Structures are given as structure tokens and as C-alpha cells.
Amino acid sequence: MGTMSRKEIKLVEEHLYLVRNIVLGCMTLNESIQGLGYDDLYQTGCEALCHAAQNYREDGGAAFATFANTAIRNYLFSHCRRITRIQKPLKYLEEPVEDGSRLTYADSLPDEGWHAISDADTFLLLADAENRYSGVCQKGIKALQMKCLGHTRKEIAACYGVQPNHVSAWISRAASRLRAENCLSLQ
Secondary structure, three states: OOOOOHHHHHHHHHOHHHHHHHHHHHOOOOOOOOOOOHHHHHHHHHHHHHHHHHHOOHHHOOOHHHHHHHHHHHHHHHHHHHHHHHOOOOOOOOOEOOOOOOOEOOOOOOOOOOOOOOHHHHHHHHHHHHHHOOHHHHHHHHHHHHHHOOOOHHHHHHHHOOOHHHHHHHHHHHHHHHHHHHHHHHO
């Protein structure tokens, strides 16, 4: 978006009410998804209003309010589609599980101190697993150790000289193998 003229700025200032009306009247607010809260939608709507002011032509046959109303609504709908494709709503531990039972997510967690594993124990378990595996799975376990230390996928990928999606694949492979091993040991 380029620099706005004084006339365009005046149009935006006079029609800010459109953004509020559209956000409150046409949109479903969801504070648990980043980008779908009132403030985020209002800001996105204001951006759309600025675009509308820059693209409006008086000889187009429509009043600015009509033109801006359509532009803002379409821009917000596109924004919501984009956000919901990349994010899922947060699940709080107190919420009921979606399977129809009366349990909450907290009730479905194991009772045996799943949260009581220390960082030292985690590193010992991963080091032991690293010695049992080779290849991609071993790289995945090493990447998990690095993630536990606070490194990002990009940083880990730079250490190995590969793309970050390779690191994700290694971690996925290691996690599947560790889960399968844990299921077998529980039987």
C-alpha cells in the first residue's frame, strides 16, 4: 500500500464506523484463535478501509460507503479463511472432551505424574533412546534434545546443513518410533 493522499485519509477517518459495524455485525469473534479477536479484526478492517480509499473512483457509480463496505467485508472474510487454515482453536484443560463423554481434557490425562518428569530425566531418556536407534530416527532424537534446550528448527537445520522441513521429518519419525516402543512396553 502506498502513501495516502489527504482526500483518502479524510475518507478513511469519516468512515471508520463501517469497520466497527462490520466486525460486530458480520464476523464471529473468537479470542482463542490469534487473529480472530475483536482488536485483530478491527485492525484488519482498518487496513481494508485504507485500501478501499486508495482504490475508490467517484466515477464508478457507487458511493464510497457502499464500495468500502463490500471491500472491508470481503477482506475480512479472506482474512478469516486464511487464519482458520493455519490455526486451530485452543483447547483448555477444563473444556469437555468432544467425544460426548462428561470428561474434561484434564480428566483424560494420565494420573502417574506425567508432568513431573524433570529436564534431566528427559535428557537421560532421550540419550538412552539415541543409543538404541540409528539413521533418521537417531537424528530425530538428537533434534528433540536440541529442541528441549530451546533451539528452533531453523537453528537445528543450520547445524546439520539441511532444510528445516528435514528436521521436522526426523522428529516425526523419532516420535512415532518412541510412541510405538512405549506402547509395546506397556502391554
